[in-house]
Amino acid sequence: MKPTILSAFFALTAFPALACESFTVGDLTIDHAWSRATIGADRPGVFYVEITNAGASDDALIGIATPAAGMPMLHETTVTDGVASMPHAMSVPVPAGQTVQLAPGGYHGMLMGLTIALKEGDSFPATLTFQSAGDVTINVEVLSLRAEGPDCAHAGQ
Amino acid sequence: MRLTGLQKILWAAAGLALLGYGALLLVAEPTPAPLAEAPFRPNFTLPDADGRLRSSADFAGKHTLVFFGFTNCPDVCPTTLAEVAQVMDDLGDQAGQVQPLFISVDPERDRRLGLSEFTTAFHPSILGLAGDAAQTRAAADSFRIHFSREDDAAAPDGYSMSHSPALYLIGPEGDWLRQFTYGTPAPEILADLQSRL
Numbered sequence: 001m002k003p004t005i006l007s008a009f010f011a012l013t014a015f016p017a018l019a020c021e022s023f024t025v026g027d028l029t030i031d032h033a034w035s036r037a038t039i040g041a042d043r044p045g046v047f048y049v050e051i052t053n054a055g056a057s058d059d060a061l062i063g064i065a066t067p068a069a070g071m072p073m074l075h076e077t078t079v080t081d082g083v084a085s086m087p088h089a090m091s092v093p094v095p096a097g098q099t100v101q102l103a104p105g106g107y108h109g110m111l112m113g114l115t116i117a118l119k120e121g122d123s124f125p126a127t128l129t130f131q132s133a134g135d136v137t138i139n140v141e142v143l144s145l146r147a148e149g150p151d152c153a154h155a156g157q
Numbered sequence: 158m159r160l161t162g163l164q165k166i167l168w169a170a171a172g173l174a175l176l177g178y179g180a181l182l183l184v185a186e187p188t189p190a191p192l193a194e195a196p197f198r199p200n201f202t203l204p205d206a207d208g209r210l211r212s213s214a215d216f217a218g219k220h221t222l223v224f225f226g227f228t229n230c231p232d233v234c235p236t237t238l239a240e241v242a243q244v245m246d247d248l249g250d251q252a253g254q255v256q257p258l259f260i261s262v263d264p265e266r267d268r269r270l271g272l273s274e275f276t277t278a279f280h281p282s283i284l285g286l287a288g289d290a291a292q293t294r295a296a297a298d299s300f301r302i303h304f305s306r307e308d309d310a311a312a313p314d315g316y317s318m319s320h321s322p323a324l325y326l327i328g329p330e331g332d333w334l335r336q337f338t339y340g341t342p343a344p345e346i347l348a349d350l351q352s353r354l
Contacts, residue, residue, distance in 0.1 A: 075311070
């Protein structure tokens with residue numbers, strides 16, 4: 001995608017408190033999608049979100065796609081014997097009746113090959129693919145480098 | 158059941174041994190448990206972003222907050238550095254008594270990507286250090302921490318770094334004081350520092 005087009009949707013979708021928006025697909029509700037500002041575009045960005053499965057059957061997040069990054073992948077930070085590593089996660093389980101967080105220090109999307117540096121206040125679309133519920137496109141708000149999560153009135157985060 | 162003479166002797170011996178052991182437990186001085194975190198003084202000599210060698214002795218008189226990480230790390234490292242930045246802001250007038258250090262475990266790539274650009278984006282007080290492989294290993298060994306390169310096709314350049322994610326506090330004399338495990342909230346780190354300054 002050309003940088004000009006990309007800048008256009010970044011600008012168009014930039015409005016406050018976007019990370020407090022909810023999206024639904026089937027029995028799933030997707031909340032608090034956010035990313036952290038990056039220093040340039042050479043280092044990977046990150047993607048965090050909260051997924052609630054109100055249904056009676058288990059689902060799983062199996063993929064993420066976004067025009068903001070050429071190679072977005074799911075990863076999980078794990079700490080074993082005091083050493084943190086970040087293996088690739090094939091999928092993130094979203095069990096029936098539960099809320100799963102992609103949050104600092106756990107599951108997260110790693111946005112490799114950023115097409116543009118992520119700036120605080122920007123937002124970008126991301127399409128999440130679930131095993132059962134299928135695809136849903138959400139808006140991801142870019143928060144400050146120091147953010148720990150969005151500040152939403154209804155938030156659990 | 159009839160016990161043979163030998164069996165009687167053996168049982169008596171076992172009984173005596175048991176009594177003796179019990180008495181020993183009662184009277185013996187408890188042996189001091191080995192301290193899990195015995196005081197020690199980590200030391201390092203590593204170049205900063207400008208290539209100037211900095212060593213642990215340079216920070217004598219200050220508390221140093223040391224984090225080992227790499228700038229390509231999207232999750233753990235920014236989260237921790239963001240907390241360090243918050244702590245430095247909240248220290249106010251006392252901030253000059255604390256020196257935060259970011260020691261790269263991926264020095265070659267971090268130098269290429271920009272070390273000071275990364276650390277100052279979080280807080281101008283954070284000093285980034287990135288040595289060669291031997292200096293980096295020596296620094297990590299002196300802190301008794303682990304890092305290693307993990308091949309990972311799903312990571313930038315085909316590898317990622319695993320590393321100890323804690324934040325280490327070194328006192329003004331160079332003594333290792335404590336560690337803050339990953340995820341320790343900034344106010345907790347701040348309160349601990351304030352109690353020492």
